[in-house]
Amino acid sequence: MQLPNAETLCADLVRQLRPAVTPATAMVGIHTGGVWLAERLHRELGIALPLGGIDISFYRDDYHTSGLHKSVKASQIPFEVAGRHILLVDDVLYTGRTVRAAMNELFDYGRPESISLVVLMDRGERQLPICAQYAGGKITVPKGSMLRLGRSEAGRLTLRLDDA
Amino acid sequence: MRNPQLNEHGELTHLLTLEGLPREVITHILDTAASFVGVTEREVKKVPLLRGKSVFNLFFENSTRTRTTFEIAAKRLSADVINLNINTSSTQKGETLLDTVDNLSAMHADMFVVRHAQSGAAHMIARHVGPERHVINAGDGRHAHPTQGLLDAYTIRHYKRDFARLSVAIVGDILHSRVARSLIHVLNILGAPDVRVIGPQTLLPAGVAALGARVFHDMHQGLADADVVVMLRLQSERMRGPLLPSAQEFFKCYGLTPEKLAAAKPDAIVMHPGPMNRGIEIDSAVADGPRSVILPQVTFGIAVRMAVMSIVAGN
Amino acid sequence: MKIHIKDGRLVDPRHGVDAARDLYLADGKVVGVGAAPHGMRAERTIDAAGLVVAPGLIDLSARLREPGFEYKATLESEMLAAVAGGVTRLACPPDTDPPLDEPGLVEMLTRRASSLNLAKVYPIGALTAKLEGERLTEMAELSDHGCVAFSHADVPLVDVQLLWRALQYAATFGFAVWLRPQDPYLAKDGVAHDGDVATRLGLAGIPPFAETIALGAILELVRVTGTRVHLCRLSASGSVEMVRAAKRDRLPITCDVSAHHLHLSEMDLGYFDAHCHVVPPFRSQRDREQLRAGLADGAIDAICSDHTPVDEDAKQLPFGESEPGATGLELLLPLTLKWSGESRLPLVQALARVTSEPARILGVDAGHLGVGAPADVCIFDPESWFKVTPERLRSQGKNTPFLGYELPGVVRYTLVGGETRYEQRD
Numbered sequence: 001m002q003l004p005n006a007e008t009l010c011a012d013l014v015r016q017l018r019p020a021v022t023p024a025t026a027m028v029g030i031h032t033g034g035v036w037l038a039e040r041l042h043r044e045l046g047i048a049l050p051l052g053g054i055d056i057s058f059y060r061d062d063y064h065t066s067g068l069h070k071s072v073k074a075s076q077i078p079f080e081v082a083g084r085h086i087l088l089v090d091d092v093l094y095t096g097r098t099v100r101a102a103m104n105e106l107f108d109y110g111r112p113e114s115i116s117l118v119v120l121m122d123r124g125e126r127q128l129p130i131c132a133q134y135a136g137g138k139i140t141v142p143k144g145s146m147l148r149l150g151r152s153e154a155g156r157l158t159l160r161l162d163d164a
Numbered sequence: 165m166r167n168p169q170l171n172e173h174g175e176l177t178h179l180l181t182l183e184g185l186p187r188e189v190i191t192h193i194l195d196t197a198a199s200f201v202g203v204t205e206r207e208v209k210k211v212p213l214l215r216g217k218s219v220f221n222l223f224f225e226n227s228t229r230t231r232t233t234f235e236i237a238a239k240r241l242s243a244d245v246i247n248l249n250i251n252t253s254s255t256q257k258g259e260t261l262l263d264t265v266d267n268l269s270a271m272h273a274d275m276f277v278v279r280h281a282q283s284g285a286a287h288m289i290a291r292h293v294g295p296e297r298h299v300i301n302a303g304d305g306r307h308a309h310p311t312q313g314l315l316d317a318y319t320i321r322h323y324k325r326d327f328a329r330l331s332v333a334i335v336g337d338i339l340h341s342r343v344a345r346s347l348i349h350v351l352n353i354l355g356a357p358d359v360r361v362i363g364p365q366t367l368l369p370a371g372v373a374a375l376g377a378r379v380f381h382d383m384h385q386g387l388a389d390a391d392v393v394v395m396l397r398l399q400s401e402r403m404r405g406p407l408l409p410s411a412q413e414f415f416k417c418y419g420l421t422p423e424k425l426a427a428a429k430p431d432a433i434v435m436h437p438g439p440m441n442r443g444i445e446i447d448s449a450v451a452d453g454p455r456s457v458i459l460p461q462v463t464f465g466i467a468v469r470m471a472v473m474s475i476v477a478g479n
Numbered sequence: 480m481k482i483h484i485k486d487g488r489l490v491d492p493r494h495g496v497d498a499a500r501d502l503y504l505a506d507g508k509v510v511g512v513g514a515a516p517h518g519m520r521a522e523r524t525i526d527a528a529g530l531v532v533a534p535g536l537i538d539l540s541a542r543l544r545e546p547g548f549e550y551k552a553t554l555e556s557e558m559l560a561a562v563a564g565g566v567t568r569l570a571c572p573p574d575t576d577p578p579l580d581e582p583g584l585v586e587m588l589t590r591r592a593s594s595l596n597l598a599k600v601y602p603i604g605a606l607t608a609k610l611e612g613e614r615l616t617e618m619a620e621l622s623d624h625g626c627v628a629f630s631h632a633d634v635p636l637v638d639v640q641l642l643w644r645a646l647q648y649a650a651t652f653g654f655a656v657w658l659r660p661q662d663p664y665l666a667k668d669g670v671a672h673d674g675d676v677a678t679r680l681g682l683a684g685i686p687p688f689a690e691t692i693a694l695g696a697i698l699e700l701v702r703v704t705g706t707r708v709h710l711c712r713l714s715a716s717g718s719v720e721m722v723r724a725a726k727r728d729r730l731p732i733t734c735d736v737s738a739h740h741l742h743l744s745e746m747d748l749g750y751f752d753a754h755c756h757v758v759p760p761f762r763s764q765r766d767r768e769q770l771r772a773g774l775a776d777g778a779i780d781a782i783c784s785d786h787t788p789v790d791e792d793a794k795q796l797p798f799g800e801s802e803p804g805a806t807g808l809e810l811l812l813p814l815t816l817k818w819s820g821e822s823r824l825p826l827v828q829a830l831a832r833v834t835s836e837p838a839r840i841l842g843v844d845a846g847h848l849g850v851g852a853p854a855d856v857c858i859f860d861p862e863s864w865f866k867v868t869p870e871r872l873r874s875q876g877k878n879t880p881f882l883g884y885e886l887p888g889v890v891r892y893t894l895v896g897g898e899t900r901y902e903q904r905d
Contacts, residue, residue: 055199058211058474067175067478068213070192074199077206108208168750183679262795282797283681284751291750305799307681342681370686371678 001142006149006157009120009136010037014044016134017087017118021045026084028052030102031073033091033149036157037120041089052077059101081110087134091149093119096130121159123147168290175479178290178299179472181308182349190353194318196471197464203240204466213474214243220273222264222289223302224250224280229438230302233462234277237469243275261285262292269293275300275477283307283342298476306340312437313346315468317354319461320392323433327351331358333386333428334377335418336396336445337367339407343437344396345375352376362386363418366407383418387427394435395420395446403444411444421447425455433457480522480897481505483515487527487858491534492831493838493847502532504854507897512850527858530891533830535567535598535855537837537846539735540711541786541808543600544875545591546584547576552788552875557808558597560874562901564809565857565890566784567598568837568845573605574632580605580616582624589625597900601627601841603657606645610634615645618654627841628655628709633758635663643700650706655842659711660697660718661759665689670799672714672762676745682798685760687715694718698725701732709840710734712785714759716769723778733840734778736770737785738814739805743767743880753794753801754880757785771822774832781836782818784811788876806876813886816861820887826861854897863889 026049029038035053042051053076057069088102099117106112116133123141141147146162167184171177176189203209219238221231231247238245250264259267265276275298278286283305290299303309324330332351338344338361351359361372362380373379380386387393403411420434434446434456442448450456482504489500489512496512503511503519510516541561544552561569571588573579579588585602592600604626608614618629629649636642636658649656666689671677673684694710698721701708713719713736722734743761755761773779787804794801807814811833819829838846845853864885869877893901 057199058203058213063213063478068196068475072196072199074202076202082207104212108210109206260792260795261797280797282799284799285797287751288795288797305681305797345679345681369678370673370684371675374675375678 001161003159003161004121004137004139006120006159010040010157013118013120013134013136014041017041017045020116021047023048024085025049025087026052026079027087027089028054028077028102028106030088030090030098031055034089036149036151037091038089040155040157041118050078052079054102054105056098056101056105059105061097061101075105077106077109081106081112084112085114086112086116087118088115089118091120092147093117093122093130093132093135094125094147096126096128099130100128120149121147168287171479176476177479179310179476180286180290180299180301182310182313182346182353183308185353187353190314190317190350193314193468193471193475194321196475197314197318197467200240200467200470201464203470204463210240210242212242214238214241214477217243217274217477218272219243219245219275219277219473220268221245221247222250222268222276222278223248224278224285225303227279227303230279233465234300234302234469237466237473240466240470241473243473246273261288265289265292269297273297275473277302279303281305300472300476303342306342307345309342309346311465311469311472312343313350314472315461315465316343316347316394316435316437317350318464318468319435319457320433322460322464323457324391327354327356330356330392331360331390332356332392332394333360333362333380333390334394334396335362335383335386335420337398337402338363338372338396339367339369340399340402341396347394348375348377360386360390364408367402383424384427387424390428391432392435393420393425393428393432397437397439398441398445415444419443419445419447420450422449422453425450435461438462481519482523482525482854482894482897483521484525484527484532484856484858487530487532489532489848490827490830491848492827493534493835494849495827497825497827502848502856504856504894504897507854509848509850509852509854512848525858525892529862530858530860531826532848533565533857533859534834534846534848534852535857535893535895536565536811536833537841538566538569538786538808538811538833539781539783539837539840540737541566541569541571541784542574542788542804543571544788545575545588551790554591554595556873556875557786557788558592558595560808560872561598562893562895563873563890565812565859565893566808567855567857567893567895568601568843569598569808570601570603570627570841572632573603573630574610574634578605578610579603579626580608580610580621582617582620585621585624585626596898598895601625601843603627604629606631606656607636607641612636612638612641615648618649619652622652622654627843628657630657630711631659633659635661635666637663639696642697643704646700646704646706646708650704653707655707655709657709657711658697659759660690660694660713662689662693665692670756670760670803671748672745672760674745674763676748680748680751680798687717687762687766690715690759691717691721694721698730698732701725701730705731707731712737712740712759713770713773713779714740714762714766716766719769719773719778722773726778733780735781735783735840736774736779738782738807738811738818739785739880740767740770741774741782741818742814747880748798751798752880753796753798754805754878754882756798756801756803757805758803771818774818775822775824780832781840782811782815782832783837784808786874786876788874789878791877794878804878806872806874806879808874809872810867810879810881810886812857812859812890813865813888816888817886854894856892856894857890858892859888859890861888863887865889
């Protein structure tokens with residue numbers, strides 16, 4: 001299956017987002033793919049506030065069936081969440097559960113003024129009423145596959161399809 | 165015989181002792197704890213992992229400090245916490261330990277945090293509870309205090325990074341200390357090459373060398389170039405009797421003063437599981453001094469216990 | 480009844496016999512070995528083909544828990560266990576409740592035991608009143624009522640002066656005193672062997688010199704008083720050496736070891752298995768090897784079961800709080816066979832430790848199958864193995880560290896005084 005060029009999509013997202021960015025804008029990436037994407041967007045959009053990253057392991061809704069995730073990274077929100085307009089960034093939007101967990105976690109830091117979702121790819125098949133305000137593209141992924149973002153040594157972003 | 169702490173998939177389902185745990189399990193706990201340290205610095209200091217779960221603190225031995233840190237850890241995981249001080253409850257009326265556990269299980273306890281004066285109590289309870297229940301040993305007799313060993317390891321890792329070159333000296337009543345045993349185990353598992361115990365012969369158990377430690381009776385020799393000094397608490401009942409003549413003589417020979425600490429490396433850290441007996445095992449100048457990391461140990465303790473509970477409850 | 484036991488392999492340690500020989504019993508005694516006595520017509524024939532025909536086992540220590548501890552076990556259950564294990568005679572320690580320090584109690588016990596008509600019981604009388612270690616008991620009276628020796632069971636006897644006087648008094652009458660060497664102060668609060676395992680598990684230790692120091696004191700006193708002393712349940716390698724030297728000096732001592740200590744060491748405690756909480760504790764592997772060596776060369780005379788039934792509630796406690804003791808009447812023969820197989824000792828030599836030697840220590844004409852001996856016989860299959868499970872144990876005490884083990888030696892018949900008291904029905 002032919003996958004779109006992640007770099008192109010990323011450039012397109014930058015174009016979409018630029019009008020919305022102000023000195024007060026905050027950005028938070030969801031580990032791990034969302035953080036890679038957010039690092040690029042954050043740099044290219046020149047966002048003033050330092051970038052935040054959250055690991056949703058403690059907020060997942062499948063803890064009771066799958067246990068705690070094997071590698072947990074620390075969440076870092078280096079700014080005050082209360083009253084902020086936050087751009088929440090993830091690589092692939094799928095069932096919507098990751099985004100729900102991320103929002104729950106963000107709310108434990110404080111009450112944001114708004115959250116807008118930014119994703120590189122929307123693969124549909126939502127299980128919760130979640131949508132992206134900014135998306136690089138839409139795609140249908142064959143059953144049994146997972147769409148993932150990769151990053152090369154040099155920082156180049158690529159999309160790939162893994163077995164689920 | 166399968167390690168009673170692991171389920172049939174080799175995952176940690178109880179935490180009873182650090183002895184025999186694979187290195188990966190230990191590092192996973194420490195890494196997870198690092199993530200929890202950040203939680204305590206937020207506005208909402210909770211995560212929802214154990215929401216709806218009941219954690220029963222079964223303390224057969226009094227300890228407000230340890231019980232409080234477990235309570236805080238459980239609440240930060242959004243669990244419901246019930247504290248049971250068994251001195252004043254049914255066991256006084258002759259109910260057996262296992263009957264108490266059965267009754268509490270019937271009240272839908274998901275996790276038991278157990279402290280008991282007898283070695284092996286936590287193992288016994290873990291053998292007895294059903295598959296969906298988890299037991300965390302908060303200290304059993306002189307046998308083990310695994311969460312303390314883990315938070316000590318976390319503290320050392322925080323300040324010293326790499327275990328591969330460390331000299332760690334543990335000082336005091338090793339004979340009666342579950343803290344010492346757990347610490348020796350975890351240091352050996354993490355690869356610390358030089359673990360030392362320092363104390364008079366009366367306070368060192370028969371098999372301490374086999375545990376994996378070098379024995380010293382002299383503080384200056386034992387502390388020479390140490391990177392980490394861990395002072396153990398001396399219980400008052402031990403201070404006067406067949407094991408030791410007096411607290412004063414103990415302080416003279418084994419109390420950590422700035423002068424004795426000078427034998428260790430200039431950047432050595434000083435640890436203590438608490439509560440401290442100032443002037444008996446440790447001088448105030450050292451306890452409050454720049455090398456002491458005794459207070460950070462307490463903070464790390466909460467994160468470590470959150471990590472242990474969340475890993476164990478998910479398996 | 481006149482009985483002919485045919486085609487069996489007769490193993491009689493006292494007479495050094497290990498051969499295919501038939502056995503003939505009548506009027507409660509052995510009347511013929513090999514050939515039938517003239518004119519004897521057997522009323523019953525037991526086919527012992529493929530089986531060993533041995534003297535009934537004599538167990539030097541089995542707690543029957545009566546009087547006083549009937550919730551742990553009763554005379555009935557334990558005597559049935561005894562004959563099921565091929566044990567035809569046993570000595571029981573005085574630590575009943577009340578202790579066996581009064582003739583009335585002793586007589587009650589022996590009468591109850593004989594009315595059951597199973598194994599024969601030899602009561603050991605208390606050395607001091609109430610086993611409190613302060614006053615001597617009326618040893619002459621107790622002996623008249625059936626006590627074969629006097630002991631202090633596992634109760635510490637702190638006052639060494641009293642021990643000396645008790646030994647002197649016993650020597651006056653030629654009575655034997657049975658003592659388990661353990662210094663009460665060195666062993667205080669200890670629950671396990673003071674070694675690497677106890678250190679790891681955080682269990683209070685009993686050092687081996689708690690036994691050797693007490694043993695030294697006892698041997699010194701024996702040198703002075705000349706009392707016949709039987710040393711019970713040795714556990715330390717140092718003790719074996721001391722006993723060897725004392726025998727070379729011709730001191731009137733004998734000693735035994737528990738069958739459990741022949742097989743288990745501190746390593747078997749595992750994750751705090753309370754079934755391994757026993758006194759004396761299971762010591763190091765080296766100690767175990769020396770106990771085996773002592774048995775092989777005769778430094779140690781006998782093996783006993785040290786049968787101690789404990790109710791499950793008392794074992795379902797943290798190790799240090801659990802009640803010490805292991806059940807063992809039915810395992811005495813299998814554990815002896817397992818030891819002899821592993822040590823490659825001839826069966827006739829190994830069985831001596833549970834037949835002729837205990838008889839010699841007790842001073843009774845039993846434990847052998849010569850003509851005129853009491854017809855106490857144990858017929859067993861040495862090639863048959865069984866699994867130790869709570870259901871298979873007839874004793875009320877299911878507390879054994881050997882649960883789940885496969886052991887050799889299935890008893891098919893036990894005869895006491897020429898009467899069949901146990902027969903395997905499978």
